[in-house]
Amino acid sequence: METNMPDPKFSKPWHGVPREQIQWNPTVIEDVCIGCGTCVTGCNRLVYRFDYTRKKPVVADPLNCMVGCTTCANTCPTHAIHFPPLSTVFAMEARAEVRHVIEDDLIARREQLAWHDEIPHPDRLVELAVENIERPNPSTLLVRLAPKVKGECFCQFAPGQYVEVWVPDTPYLSRSYSIGNTPREDGSIDLQIRHVEGGRLSEWAFNRMKVGDHVHARGPLGTFTMRSPIDRPLLFIAGGTGFAPIEALIEQQLKLSPQRDMVLVWGVGDARDFYALDTLEDWSLADKNLRILLAAQRGLDTYTLPAGITTITNSVIDALHAPGLALAGRDAYVAGPPVMMPAVVAALAQEGIDHERIRVDSFGL
Ligand code: SF4
Ligand code: SF4
Structure with missing residues (x-):
């Protein structure tokens, strides 16, 4: 047998x-x-x-x-x-050890797996210096990178784009980070790095990175950029550090089109994860046409939030159904982890926003 x-x-x-x-x-x-x-x-x-x-x-x-x-x-x-x-x-x-085995396998079998033909692309590889590091809460780093050589930068990126960053002096693959600002004359860019348990770049950034370190970065990349006609009202939705590209897009609109009708919904687990409250306060004081709604699962009652900003103790999805938001007819820009996307897209459909009017920037691994 x-x-x-x-x-x-x-x-x-x-x-x-x-x-x-x-x-x-x-x-x-x-x-x-x-x-x-x-x-x-x-x-x-x-x-x-x-x-x-x-x-x-x-x-x-x-x-x-x-x-x-x-x-x-x-x-x-x-x-x-x-x-x-x-x-x-x-x-x-999503487990760090699984991602590491995949990455290590790619490194070990490079000879076998490498694609050797050159594919032309418009992005560039530059070396940047760590200029400033802030840690607004235990799980987030705000990092400013400036060109090592003046003029060698991502000076003309479109807000919403991202760069690939390598951990210095390791064979590891690059990690993607959205640029959290609009272009500046000095070519500096801001990254918002969340803590990832076991993450290799995250471990380096949180434990060893210091001002003056140099990193290689490639970019600008991505098409999560403003595509909407100037007269179209906008809805921005951010989950966690998905706030980075959203911040860049809103900053762009506040410069170019300050009267534009815009709604921002930013959701996190714990209210302490709202790491850009100063920016939100500045926006809400400067622009009465930008409505800001913050959603957190917990901690809102014990946390001081800027005046003029609406809060809701619940998820981004619940926030989208909040009365009076008038979401129908808006173009939506959504950035956050993949796990939140299906529910967000379904909620937007319920609120009258067609699928083709939703642009998504998803990150996670
Ligand atoms: S393909 Fe489907 S129908 Fe055909 S034997 Fe397999 S399970 Fe049965
Ligand atoms: S065809 Fe694929 S999914 Fe189906 S039994 Fe074979 S390996 Fe599994």
């Missing part, structure tokens, strides 16, 4: 996580299956065997299934195959 064993070639750890600890394999709903065999012969990892008597597939070696693959479900003519939600995979990818 044949014994089914996971093939070590397929069931090896997934980015460092033992395969046995990962719940990822197909489940066949037999009542719906018509026994065509597409899944059995289509999977080249021998996950399935075929019961020739009953004409049904059998999931014989579930650990052979490639994490994240759903090919057999996609090609099943009767939709008889189910998988756990992809959020299972995304949750593992």
Whole structure:
């Protein structure tokens, strides 16, 4: 009798996580299956065997299934195959140790994986000096970087764009950070770095970075820039340090079009994470056409917030449904972690903002 064993070639750890600890394999709903065999012969990892008597597939070696693959479900003519939600995979990818294994693998196999053709791109690689560091709360760093050589900078970036930054003197890959300001004459840029448990750039920035250090950065990159006609009212939504590109876009509008009708909704977990209250206060004093709403899950009652700013103890989603915001007809610019995006887009649709009027800048890993 044949014994089914996971093939070590397929069931090896997934980015460092033992395969046995990962719940990822197909489940066949037999009542719906018509026994065509597409899944059995289509999977080249021998996950399935075929019961020739009953004409049904059998999931014989579930650990052979490639994490994240759903090919057999996609090609099943009767939709008889189910998988756990992809959020299972995304949750593992969000773990620092998993990201590090992926990064280390890319570094170790560079010879094999590198794409050698040159792809022309308009961005540039420059060296910047750390000019100023502020730590408004335990989980955020506000960092100003200035050109090491005068004129060698991202002097003409569009507000909302981002740069790639390398941890000095390491082989690690770059990390992306939005520029939190509009272009300045001296070419300096502001980054808002959130603390990421186990994050390599975050660990360097929070524990070792000091004024005068030099970093390599590449940019400007990204298309999260102002695309709306001048007469269109705007809605800005920021989650956590998603405030950085939003800050740049609002600063741009306050310079170019100060009478513009704008709403800002910024959401965080704890009210102490609102690290730019001075800026918000300046904005609210200077521009009566900018409405600011801050949403925090906790801490608003014990925290002093600038006058003239509305607060709500709840999530960004609840804030979007707050009475009197008049969101319909606005163009929306949303920046924050991927996990908040589906709910935000759904809430905006509920408030009458079409999908094509929503621009998204998502970060996370
Ligand atoms: S592809 Fe779908 S219908 Fe065909 S054998 Fe597999 S589960 Fe059954
Ligand atoms: S998801 Fe992919 S690897 Fe897993 S059983 Fe289906 S075809 Fe095979």
